[in-house]
Amino acid sequence: MAASKLSSKQTTLFESKCAKISAFYFDLDNTLIPTRAGDSKAIRKLSDLLESQYHFTKDDASLATQTFLKSFRRCPDNTQTSLDSWRTHLWRESLLPKYKHLADEIYPQWLRLRYRYLAVPADYVQLLTRMRRAGYALALITNGPSNAQWEKVARLNVRGYFDCVLVSSDLPWEKPHPEIFYAACNFLSVKPQECAMIGDKLETDIKGGHLAQLGLTFWTPLSSSSSAAQSLDDVEYKPHHKLNQLLELYKYFPRLNAVAQPDTPSTSSRRGSYLSGSLASASGSMSGCTSSSSSQRSEPEKRQLAYRRGGSLPAMDCSNSEAENSCDSFL
Template identity: 35%
Template sequence: MGPGRVRAVFFDLDNTLVDTAGASRRGVLEVIKLLQSKYHFKEEAEVVCDKVQVKLSKECFCPPSTCIDDVRTEHWEEAIQETTGSPASQNAAKECYFLWKSTRLQHLTLSEDVRAMLTELRKEFRLLLLTNGDRQTQREKIEACACEPYFDAIVVGGEQEEEKPAPSIFFYSCDLLGVQPADCVMVGDTLETDIQGGLNAGLRATVWVNRNGMAPPKPSPRPHYTVSSVLELPALLHSMDSMDSGHHLEAS
């Protein structure tokens, strides 16, 4: 890590500041109820939802002009057909998708603790939200959790030429804030994008939010620091300058 004070902190959004995974699970539960009550699925309802989750994890947005709502409606249509062996009506697929989506957005919130933390940090540091993903999807999440007032800038990967872990998106973020990479800390829950990206760009430090205390797979990028909650960040930032650059803080 370079010398001098930390001047800026870059935050990931999903599963770092907001519980996207938990909100998605709530959406899935609502869709299961819908499939069982309206469409008379039994155990197939959970299978359909499992298949959709796999499809979501493999999404790629090329060309970028593709409408995400159309792509994700197709996920549900395919999953229903794969599970039942019969073509799914597009209306049923749309109903499942929009119920999942609306439920997820309803439950995407910045907790009071996170709001308070960001408010305090912004008194000392410049804050930037750096999130990968489709432009429409991420902007809808940002609006749903009302996080824009807490940041000096917001950068969405789907609006840039490259996403995390490419160095270019980190350099663009630095330019927006008028800081150098060595002035910045990246905070996120994903080793392959948040942590690797911060390392690729030569940021002062990377902080991995490891909520579940899981052991990182090998090989994987090695963060400078590991915390179990983003709420541990203020204490870490205040002690960072006095820490030896080779020391790793493991928070329980």
């Protein structure tokens, strides 16, 4: 059923499954936001800025920015220091000796450009708000280091669109482990077969959706990668459907077309879910799901809160650049 052309029988089954969906689970990087493409655009723009503002040669600017991007993708976070300190360190290591003193100036320039190009597309924002207006529960489930992922959630203002946000480093599991999907189901009070997972990675988003026995899995492969055209014949866990773009969801869920578009996202009507995540920033912490007081939390909720960063978590490595896993070796 993953092929773009379905038989009549497959179409009927697919439509039946769509009709039973009451919750959508979104991956973050390269699904909801253009992480890989956005980071590449920011680096190219910064390279031009290094030439014009800091008088780098073209070759020196290109070398510095590409070296940084490679290092950053390998290790975007470090649990022993702050995000700002770690990234400034990466910039200093990426610059030639005569430019190293500029690391403190270059880092904020890169950060500003990065979030300009990582912005959630306006039509995706409209899709999310229509989903909420149509009564669907929404969860954001992302693998990666806690601080780096929560920074994206905060700076891109996506928290208000979701009833629940789960970051793998706050938990004892990451995608494709089924428990991270079951956690979202418990928080949203929905059954796995009523949920659809949407993501760009076969080995985490799609496999995880199958292991958790979710109702549907939608694959949104990176158009710039060979995976977009790869054959699924040898893939063990095939997506139920491949989306050429996220907006194709309108075709399969008619309820989305029947609701009015609100002016702004509402954060006052989130459905009951209580897991907290942490954002290490000057502004303090933020909740992963709608919060309740300690005395009102159930035992499962208290157990989830115990897994916040700093507790007993599985070791992370730097092998998966797209998932933005953490690296704990500072120097």
